Amino acid sequence: MSLPSNLHPDEASPPWLNKGDNSWQLTAATLVGLQSVPGLVILYGSIVKKKWAVNSAFMALYAFAAVLICWVGWGYRMSFGDKFIPFLGMPNVSLDAQYLIDRAFLGYLPNATMIYFQFVFAAITLILIAGALLGRMNFLAWMLFVPLWVTFSYTITAYSIWCPGGWLAKRGLIDYSGGYVIHLSSGVAGFTAAYWVGPRTTRDRERFPPNNILLMLAGAGLLWMGWTGFNGGDPYTVSTDASLAVLNTHVCTASSLLTWLILDYIFFGKPSVVGATQGMITGLVCITPAAGVVQGWAAILMGMMSGSIPWYTMMVLHKKVWFLKQVDDTMAVFHTHGVAGSLGGILTGVFAVPKFNRLFYMVTDWQHYIGLFYGFHDGRTTAGFRQLGVQLLGILFVVFVHATMTSIICLLISLVVPLRLSEEELQTGDDAIHGEEAYALWGDGERYESKHNSVYEENARPPPTKGDDDCFKTFWGNLLSRPRV
Numbered sequence: 001m002s003l004p005s006n007l008h009p010d011e012a013s014p015p016w017l018n019k020g021d022n023s024w025q026l027t028a029a030t031l032v033g034l035q036s037v038p039g040l041v042i043l044y045g046s047i048v049k050k051k052w053a054v055n056s057a058f059m060a061l062y063a064f065a066a067v068l069i070c071w072v073g074w075g076y077r078m079s080f081g082d083k084f085i086p087f088l089g090m091p092n093v094s095l096d097a098q099y100l101i102d103r104a105f106l107g108y109l110p111n112a113t114m115i116y117f118q119f120v121f122a123a124i125t126l127i128l129i130a131g132a133l134l135g136r137m138n139f140l141a142w143m144l145f146v147p148l149w150v151t152f153s154y155t156i157t158a159y160s161i162w163c164p165g166g167w168l169a170k171r172g173l174i175d176y177s178g179g180y181v182i183h184l185s186s187g188v189a190g191f192t193a194a195y196w197v198g199p200r201t202t203r204d205r206e207r208f209p210p211n212n213i214l215l216m217l218a219g220a221g222l223l224w225m226g227w228t229g230f231n232g233g234d235p236y237t238v239s240t241d242a243s244l245a246v247l248n249t250h251v252c253t254a255s256s257l258l259t260w261l262i263l264d265y266i267f268f269g270k271p272s273v274v275g276a277t278q279g280m281i282t283g284l285v286c287i288t289p290a291a292g293v294v295q296g297w298a299a300i301l302m303g304m305m306s307g308s309i310p311w312y313t314m315m316v317l318h319k320k321v322w323f324l325k326q327v328d329d330t331m332a333v334f335h336t337h338g339v340a341g342s343l344g345g346i347l348t349g350v351f352a353v354p355k356f357n358r359l360f361y362m363v364t365d366w367q368h369y370i371g372l373f374y375g376f377h378d379g380r381t382t383a384g385f386r387q388l389g390v391q392l393l394g395i396l397f398v399v400f401v402h403a404t405m406t407s408i409i410c411l412l413i414s415l416v417v418p419l420r421l422s423e424e425e426l427q428t429g430d431d432a433i434h435g436e437e438a439y440a441l442w443g444d445g446e447r448y449e450s451k452h453n454s455v456y457e458e459n460a461r462p463p464p465t466k467g468d469d470d471c472f473k474t475f476w477g478n479l480l481s482r483p484r485v
Contacts, residue, residue: 018108021237025113028233032120035226037064040127043219044134045438047274047331049204050211051429052135053438059130059142066146067123075122075150076115079158080105086167087160105164107236117233122154125182131331132190135200135208136426139433141419145193145409153189153405157181157398172369172387173394174352176245176360177234179289179344180398187338188402191329196410197419199328201426208330211438213273220277224253227284231291241359245292248299249284255303256283263311278314281336282306286344290351292360293369298351302344310339342395349391354378 009015037060045057067075074091081089094100094115104114126146133142160166161175175181199205210216232246260279264272286306287299294302314335318324327334350372357369375384410419425432 014103016103016108017110018237021108022110022113024238024242025107025109025117025233025236028229029113029117029120031226031229032117032124032233033064035223035230036120036124036127037061039219039222039226040124040131041219042215043223044131044331046212046215046219047210048134049208049429050438051431053211054430054436055139055433056130056134057438058434059134059137059139060127062139062143063126063130063146064123066143067126067150068119070147070150071119071122072115075155076118078151078155079122080114080118080163083165087156089155089159089163104236109236114236118158121178121182121230122150122158125154125186126150128182128186128333128337129190129193132194132329132333133197134330135204136328136420137197138418138421140417141197141413144413144416148409148413149189149406152409153402154181154185156401156405157185160397161394168390168394168397171390171393173390174293174348174357174369174387175289175345175394176291176293176348177231177288179285179341179348180394183285183288183337183341184345184395184398185341185402187334187336187341188399189406190333191327191338192403192406193410194329195327196407196414200330201423204426205328210274216277217273220280224250224280224284227253230284231288235292235360239359241292241356244356248291248294248296249287251296252287252299252303252306253280253283255300256280256286256307259304259307260311263308263315267315278332278336279307279311282310282340285337285340286347289341289344290348293348293353293356294351294371295353295356298347302347302351305347306340306343309343310335313339345391345395346388349388352387 007019009017013019041057041060044060045053048056072094074093076094077092078084078089081092084090094111100112100115101110103109104111107114126149129149130142158181160168161173161181163169173180200208227249228246231249232242234245235242257276257279260282261271261276264270264275283303283306286302290298290302314332318332318335324334329335348371352369352371352374354370354374361369370378370380370383370387372381372384372388375381375387413419420426421433430437
């Protein structure tokens with residue numbers, strides 16, 4: 001039986017290419033990209049104090065652009081290329097035309113699609129790290145930190161865990177979509193960098209209200225819905241396992257959000273919107289290493305635990321442990337990503353279903369990829385305990401690598417530029433750093449117009465005159481003095 005004409009192989013569609021898989025992979029990658037730009041750009045810009053809105057949003061946008069250049073220049077091949085050392089690939093450029101249209105190392109996809117897909121994961125990792133540093137890091141230091149960290153820190157864990165030749169991949173570590181490589185990594189690196197950068201001003205630490213909660217929810221919504229591609233794209237094929245991963249992701253997230261909300265209600269008497277957003281994030285993070293390898297009931301249990309254990313570490317433990325109190329983690333990345341990512345990795349070692357792992361990893365070695373629960377159920381407890389041990393080993397490795405490399409990178413940068421903003425810049429915020437402000441009201445729009453990117457000369461548009469100001473004052477004075485009905 002002959003194939004339809006649109007399925008015939010040709011030079012642009014070689015026999016190994018699956019058009020459906022390639023279409024979904026590009027879509028999934030774009031969904032993940034939208035989590036960062038504009039998702040986290042909006043979330044960061046709105047969840048911080050007004051004077052830090054521009055700086056916080058721009059830290060995310062800069063990281064997205066900088067990581068892409070590093071990724072195609074050398075980062076992708078260091079993470080997924082030929083072996084260089086046991087935990088790192090050989091640095092090489094990923095822009096050769098023939099290389100880009102050749103088949104990727106996994107799936108029925110070209111390298112160009114795989115490079116794009118893996119890039120958006122690398123980019124969001126750096127943007128998550130930024131969350132721990134908002135409100136005080138020198139932007140020039142951040143510009144140096146991003147390429148150094150993605151080169152010398154991210155690539156190590158990506159190669160070790162996700163590349164088929166990585167040492168933890170060979171041991172059978174289960175990290176479906178980045179609980180270790182992205183979330184635990186960003187939690188540890190963000191916390192470590194926050195230690196070296198130093199805290200915000202005392203005033204900002206004591207009071208740091210969101211400048212726009214509605215916009216924050218818009219960014220959070222993009223983050224949640226974008227996770228459909230985050231976890232649904234990792235089988236590298238349009239399969240039943242991808243569908244399972246997507247559903248489990250949303251079930252766990254909803255369970256986590258509701259658990260966090262209930263705890264806020266019980267202990268603080270109010271349903272916090274910011275708290276519910278944190279619960280949403282911990283649910284997304286926790287399910288990530290397990291998305292396509294656990295059953296639906298396990299996803300609900302993981303959601304309940306991800307909505308309660310990180311809540312406890314953030315709301316209770318953080319205020320009691322001396323060392324935690326010394327580090328100013330602006331967005332609580334250590335709890336929402338470090339703790340939740342570790343929790344997800346451990347629970348994956350408990351609830352992972354052997355059959356689902358076979359669908360995902362396409363292996364027949366049943367000594368690997370079996371959760372402890374199913375080890376007891378099937379009478380193979382040794383294999384179950386071994387899997388849990390590998391999951392714990394992965395946590396120790398990620399913590400060691402990123403705590404060490406992040407510290408080295410921060411110390412090296414501090415020899416060149418200060419890691420922390422000056423006191424004057426810390427007091428003023430966006431206007432002192434960028435010469436721009438997020439919100440311009442009435443005459444403020446004239447005063448804060450950027451002189452660096454305006455199509456007008458600096459003196460071409462005169463400032464408001466005293467007469468203009470008097471008109472505004474007269475208008476508002478008359479309006480406010482009118483008697484109320």
